[in-house]
Amino acid sequence: MRDQEDQQDDGHPDLASRLTDEHHQSLKLWLRMLSCTVRIENEIRSRLRASFNITLPRFDLMAQLERHPDGLRMGELSRRMMVTGGNVTGITDQLEREQLVMRVPHQTDRRGYSVKLTEEGRRAFAEMAIVHEEWIASMLKDMSGAEKAQMIELLAQMKQRLDGIGQGDT
Structure with missing residues (x-):
């Protein structure tokens, strides 16, 4: 086994x-x-x-924007996706060419801009998100609800402990 x-x-x-x-x-x-x-x-x-x-990074960027309808700045996207600013710029450029995202003036910083989903981007992401969730559910279908809940709790505890690393806990 x-x-x-x-x-x-x-x-x-x-x-x-x-x-x-x-x-x-x-x-x-x-x-x-x-x-x-x-x-x-x-x-x-x-x-x-x-x-x-579509690539996973492009899907991930669209997922971040779906959660923030007013858009996110490039630096915030980079931080949330845990990738370099250059990667976010390249992905954004591709999605913008496909008219799935757009750059808009930032609400509080006249020099900056935010990226947000277009209507077509929202529609495309909504379709992908439903199927994506079905795929994940299917891959984990052999685990009981109790097993999933237990793993979620254990991993939450682990994450909390790991968050302390670098702040004096080694």
């Missing part, structure tokens, strides 16, 4: 399979979480490309 568990769909070992019983439990946990995240992310990337001809 362990060998099957540590194999990716393409037959290659995943990140966690590199570990032995001698490795630290925390390292095993981190690599197991990373392996699960990478598997889900790769599947979502593939499905977004095949179904909507």
Whole structure:
């Protein structure tokens, strides 16, 4: 069972399979979480490309803008997406050419601008978001509601502890 568990769909070992019983439990946990995240992310990337001809970063940028109808500044998009400003600019340029986003003068800074979804961008994102949610639900369908709730709680606790790192907790 362990060998099957540590194999990716393409037959290659995943990140966690590199570990032995001698490795630290925390390292095993981190690599197991990373392996699960990478598997889900790769599947979502593939499905977004095949179904909507869009990349995951473009989808992510549109998701951020969907949550902020008045728009976000480029620096805020960069921070929220955890990518460089140059990456955000490139993605924004592509989406603007496709008329899915637009740059608008910032409400309080006359020198700056914000990026917001166009009506076409809102419609396209709404369609993608519904399908995206269905994909995630399908991928995690074999977990019970109680298991999902338990993992959400445990990961929330972990995130809270990790938020303290760099603030004196090491």
